[in-house]
Amino acid sequence: MHPISIAMITDFFFPNVGGVENHVYMLSANLIRRGHKVIVITHSHQPDRVGIRWLLPSLKVYYIPFVPIASSATLPQFLTFLPYLRTILIREHIHLIHAHASLSSLGHEGILHSHLLGVRTVFTDHSLFGFDDAASILTNKLMAGTLKNVDAVICVSHTGRENTVLRGELFERYEEDPDVLSVRRSVYVIPNSLVPEQFQPSPPKSSDMITIVFLSRFAYRKGIDLLVATAPRICAAFPNVRFVVGGDGPKLVDLLQMREKHLLQDRIELLGSVPHTDARSVLVQGSIFMNTSLTESFGIAILEAACAGLYVVSTRVGGVPEILPKDMISFANPDEDDVCRAVGEAIQIVSEGKHDPLLAHERVKTFYDWTQVAERTEAVYDAVLKSPQMDLWVRMQRTMQLGPFAGPIYTIILIVDCLFFLFLEWWMPREDMDFVQEHWNQDRFAELARKATRDVQ
Secondary structure (H helix, E strand, O other), rough: OOOOOEEEEEOOOOOOOOOHHHHHHHHHHHHHHOEEEEEEEEOOOOOOOOOOEEEEOOOOEEEEEOOOOOEEEEEOOOEEEEEEHHHHHOOOOEEEEEEEOOHHHHHHHHHHHHHHOOOEEEEEEEOOOOOOHHHHHHHHHHHHHHHHOOOOOOOOOOOHHHHHHHHOOEEEEEOOOOOEEEEEOOOOEEOHHHHHHHHHHOOOOOOOOOOEEEEEOOOOOHHHHHHHHHHHHHHHHOOEEEEEEOOOOHHHHHHHHHHHHOOOOOOOOEEEEEOOOHHHHOOOOHHHHHHHHOOOOOOOHHHHHHHOEEEEEEEEEOOOHOOHHHHEEEEOOOOHHHHHHHHHHHHHHHHHHOOHHHHHHHHHHOOHHHHHHHHHHHHHHHHHOOOOOOOOHHHHHHHOOOOOOOHHHHHHHHHHHHHHHHHHHOOHHHOOOOOOOOOOOOHHHHHHHHHHHHHOO
């Protein structure tokens, strides 16, 4: 595939820490190494994090001055975002945008606006959502409106693909039989990955104490209530077990109250928020990793823990069963008794020396590789660029399929978006823009660095 210019658009990016943030950065870095030009468009994260920043290796990041409302997500901006996006895409000569995360308003709006510029679109869904609560219903309808006109969709697990297809209404009707539906061919599965060298296991510990590590955001969907309920029972049943818990979030108060109530200050260590760069140093303190998520599309923390040599205990939810072989993980139903059973099983396996951390690390190295992820994503880009592009009439027809209420509303938004775009074409003509003539030149940078080093010496 010849080099192209790609814009990653998401609300979730550095300096915030999380699975989506790391995925976007690592995918961008590997695409750059494969010869493509990649930029990231996100919102401002701190008072001074506005404008353009550069990250290694030659990744340009546009921090748009939009304020997040909660969990690093912004409110839908629609027309407010269009002037920024139009200017950036034209100046940077972008061929394709890649939006990330269902809760990213910038990602959804990027897909809506990009078709006006003839820029192709790809969307990656990183999460699972339900169908019966108000937040999920609203999010799913917003996503369905976006994905009606997207060129390709990527999911991080097969379970995630099924969930996204249902939520995003990614169906097509057979021309021969309109009553028969089929899943769109442009829905792909490409898993998450990691850098194995960053999660080397530590030498075996000669201690009778078994440490269980828990690293997660302290939110309801991460199953913190299960941890609060099971940790005292596990400590009572196994006197040689201690917990190291890292993370932060609204459920931190419940953990503190549980530790205080059961007098487990010496058995449960709370580390607070742990930067991703320090994740390995926390993981190697233990021999078992515990995950109690109630919903999980992939679970990158599980993969990192297994790579660091820990035996994994996890709830059997979402795409978690797809991550590791059965002999590297013990599953439990998301209830208190079964989690305690699975932890007891893991403690027995580790105590009897049936789990080899170094062998686990070597196996994980062969399962996941960012180079392969970049190659597979590149194949999706190639298929999108070679496919026919939808015109405005086809997009309006697809949008009207959303239903008797949502269909007309989204179609009106689509039409108003087109009119505002035409106004911007008149108000800010392309010929008046300051185009980016040259991106980061790594060879030139290396030459200047060597020259500066010689001058200092």
